[in-house]
Amino acid sequence: MAKTEKLVLGVDLGGTNIKIGIVSQEGKILTKNDVKTEAHLGPKTVIKNIEKGINEILKNKKIKLSGIGIGAPGIVSTKKGIVQNPPNLPGWDEIPLGAILKKKFGVKVNVENDANAAAIGELIFGAGKKYSSFVMVTLGTGVGGGIIYNRKLYRGEIGGAGEIGHISINPNGPRCNCGSTGCIEAYAGNHYLKEFVKKDLKNHPSSKIWELVNNDLEKVSPRMIQMAAELGDVYAKEIILDLGVNLGIAFSSLSNVLDISTFIIGGGVAGFGKPLFTSIKTTMISRVLTPLKNRINIVPAKLKNEAGILGASSLVFYNT
């Protein structure tokens, strides 16, 4: 690596694992480390584990860090790097994670909500490089989002913006974990999708999914649905099509309100690929207001598996 190149640490703080990487200015991960979060032991242990993971990755390396970026669950007050009530991290009320790590490692530390960090990751390193404005959508266990407008993250009143998983597309729809009904997450979230297919599959005895999961409904997964679709299974194709329609309905409302036409889609469920993307786009074109129709643009995310570390590390470059 060139001596002038800036290096940063990206820390992806998850409920189970803390993933850490040394990342270059071009968005290359030079080396990685992975430690257990041990969330159940409370914030002190989690912070110790972050510090341990960072110390391990820096050991015996003569590099000058430009900063540390952290993607954390929950609402983050970025000025002081305070993480508030993150789901999956019990005991965290308001922890000034940024200040604690800044003191420990002597470099600037940028903390941001993980979904927002993913959006900034695409903006700085990924598919968002060439767009001024876009909505980043992460289709995983939940449906996460981040809004980039004029190359800036839109954060909202307290940094909670971008919760596009909780756009309701039907008040009579399935109950969502958030307490509301018909949220797009309750259709498209990994877990909800699996549960739906597990129940619905009984009405489709000839679906190839049965074979692929050896008649064991517990093995139903987005990957299995995708494999069945690729084998030409009509029911599996329908699931992907319907998923695209539901996402398209939610995104159309969003596009009408934000006047943003580009959606970058990442996360595991995005692996359905072109059939899903086409279904989203077709649905949106049929539903958005006229001035948006010919601008709608559905793009796959670029960062894939490393999105967590890269998104976190991009925060340092975004805030430079």
Added chain:
Amino acid sequence: MAKTEKLVLGVDLGGTNIKIGIVSQEGKILTKNDVKTEAHLGPKTVIKNIEKGINEILKNKKIKLSGIGIGAPGIVSTKKGIVQNPPNLPGWDEIPLGAILKKKFGVKVNVENDANAAAIGELIFGAGKKYSSFVMVTLGTGVGGGIIYNRKLYRGEIGGAGEIGHISINPNGPRCNCGSTGCIEAYAGNHYLKEFVKKDLKNHPSSKIWELVNNDLEKVSPRMIQMAAELGDVYAKEIILDLGVNLGIAFSSLSNVLDISTFIIGGGVAGFGKPLFTSIKTTMISRVLTPLKNRINIVPAKLKNEAGILGASSLVFYNT
């Protein structure tokens, strides 16, 4: 009036009338004029009518204008004051209304979409003075909106943002004029609401609305529904309650995405008042994400009947 006070012209360009007012820095309308738009005669005539209306109101008055603000339908490119394809103004493809009037009257001219102008009006002169961020909702023939974030109008990619009337709350809901289905406008727009009640009233033969409209369904209006509700009519109360629920469903999605908790509600249908506002708020609190629940704030607009002129005039002060 004090000699140092800034005076501006506010021009509310509608499909039927052009309303013009001389407005003070404090948001007082000192004098008003009203001319026919004659939209069917095309843009040249409409522009002549605007100029005529302005000349009439300025005649024999020795005032120094600080600028002209115009609220226009359609998408507005604010840099050059270009009005694009406004609905209800046939023949307007792209008219540089701002530049034309600037040349004619020798003062700066700020043009903005009328729903956005209403939002800026509340920001500068009205209920929005004390909020950094809010969503302005106008419940009229349609459901219009404008998003104020950190005391700035959020405009989107081409200035089309804020179309909150086209948040769909149910894909199987009523067809909307925009071509989509279940848009909140197709529930709450004046015309849709009237049509719904006209049909539904037959199932409620004992409703007091029948008496108020002399059994003439054509006379059904939001005002009649409100009067019936005030007389204790259960059905009329239910309509207002349901309207609040539907609006609350749409606003909840919006609040989750934008992390904005204050909604300022104006327009004729907002006349339903407290029962409507309470229904919106209760619905939202039950549906938004936890960090928003105790912040939800539903506020009546302050500008009322003069919102058009005041919103337009506020553009000059906003851009100063």
